[in-house]
Amino acid sequence: MTRGWQIALIVGLLGLFALFYQGLWGNPRLIPTVLIGTPAPAFAGPAVGADGTVSLEQFRGKVVMLNFWASWCLECRLEHQNLLAINERFGRDPNFVMLGVNYQDQEADALAYLRTYGSNFAHVRDVKGAISFDYGVYGVPETFVVDQQGVIRCKTIGPIIGTVYAEYTQRLLPGLLQGGTEAVTC
Amino acid sequence: MLRPWLAAGVIAAALVTSAGASTVDETALDIQTREVAKTLRCTVCQTENIWESGSPFARQLRDNVRERLEKGQSPEDIRAYFLSRYGDYILMQPPTRGVNWLVWLGPFALLLIGGALLYRTLRGWVTQTPLPAPPADPLDEPSRRRIERELHS
Numbered sequence: 463m464t465r466g467w468q469i470a471l472i473v474g475l476l477g478l479f480a481l482f483y484q485g486l487w488g489n490p491r492l493i494p495t496v497l498i499g500t501p502a503p504a505f506a507g508p509a510v511g512a513d514g515t516v517s518l519e520q521f522r523g524k525v526v527m528l529n530f531w532a533s534w535c536l537e538c539r540l541e542h543q544n545l546l547a548i549n550e551r552f553g554r555d556p557n558f559v560m561l562g563v564n565y566q567d568q569e570a571d572a573l574a575y576l577r578t579y580g581s582n583f584a585h586v587r588d589v590k591g592a593i594s595f596d597y598g599v600y601g602v603p604e605t606f607v608v609d610q611q612g613v614i615r616c617k618t619i620g621p622i623i624g625t626v627y628a629e630y631t632q633r634l635l636p637g638l639l640q641g642g643t644e645a646v647t648c
Numbered sequence: 649m650l651r652p653w654l655a656a657g658v659i660a661a662a663l664v665t666s667a668g669a670s671t672v673d674e675t676a677l678d679i680q681t682r683e684v685a686k687t688l689r690c691t692v693c694q695t696e697n698i699w700e701s702g703s704p705f706a707r708q709l710r711d712n713v714r715e716r717l718e719k720g721q722s723p724e725d726i727r728a729y730f731l732s733r734y735g736d737y738i739l740m741q742p743p744t745r746g747v748n749w750l751v752w753l754g755p756f757a758l759l760l761i762g763g764a765l766l767y768r769t770l771r772g773w774v775t776q777t778p779l780p781a782p783p784a785d786p787l788d789e790p791s792r793r794r795i796e797r798e799l800h801s
Contacts, residue, residue, distance in 0.1 A: 471761075494735060494737075495735070496735040566704055590708065590712070590715075591712060595730070595733060597733070598733040601705075
């Protein structure tokens with residue numbers, strides 16, 4: 463066997479081991495998003511606990527933080543106070559808005575959840591899952607950040623806590639609110 | 649006693665009724681929904697398609713597929729839509745393009761490489777193994793002469 467073939471064989475075997483490693487020890491629930499850098503899909507739906515509809519169109523030109531949640535989701539409770547803190551801090555900026563999208567839930571349960579844990583931003587009901595499918599959501603919590611041009615800059619699967627929370631508050635949101643685009647992603 | 653023509657009629661009627669019963673409860677839309685749903689992966693249950701999965705996510709996705717078919721979208725349009733939202737992972741069969749070719753051709757390539765290596769190794773063993781030496785003459789000359797002498801004595 464020539465040296466070239468030996469190297470090719472070793473590289474191939476290493477590739478196989480990498481695949482096995484990913485398959486056996488990687489997180490099978492983590493599906494890489496294909497939506498970063500694409501226009502945020504428009505949506506409109508009934509507001510949770512209020513009359514009227516909430517649409518993305520209303521917030522054109524703003525940085526929109528879109529959080530998919532449900533009352534039955536335990537991880538959503540972990541991040542909830544952080545979401546309130548983010549909106550408390552960045553909501554003063556007229557170019558920022560946070561929206562909750564209530565996912566696979568009953569409105570009464572969602573309202574009870576918001577009464578228990580608090581709410582300082584609007585929520586929209588995803589009645590038939592259409593908003594979730596448009597955003598490629600397959601579980602909660604998932605959070606998207608849309609820039610002022612209406613382009614998705616970040617998707618986070620799982621709660622906004624710890625280092626993720628720090629990343630959002632220290633780099634991502636301030637950067638996007640200062641008009642950053644391509645360079646500010648997560 | 650039942651007449652033959654009456655018996656034949658009863659059997660024919662039973663066959664027609666049972667054949668009809670098997671198609672009454674599934675419309676063309678149901679069939680098309682099932683066919684599309686079987687090609688889409690349930691992203692929360694890993695190895696199941698959304699037709700076979702009982703998860704709420706899969707149920708909602710099935711309903712969405714059905715609604716899209718009702719609106720006149722083709723199965724290809726629907727698959728393209730979900731592909732654009734979830735990426736290749738949503739399809740039960742990865743599309744044959746780019747690095748996905750590795751998934752399709754990889755097993756055959758590995759089989760070929762393995763076969764070639766096996767052939768090479770076996771061939772090496774065969775050529776390196778020395779041929780067995782011809783058996784030595786079991787009788788030395790004095791023994792042979794002695795046997796002949798005793799035979800002829």
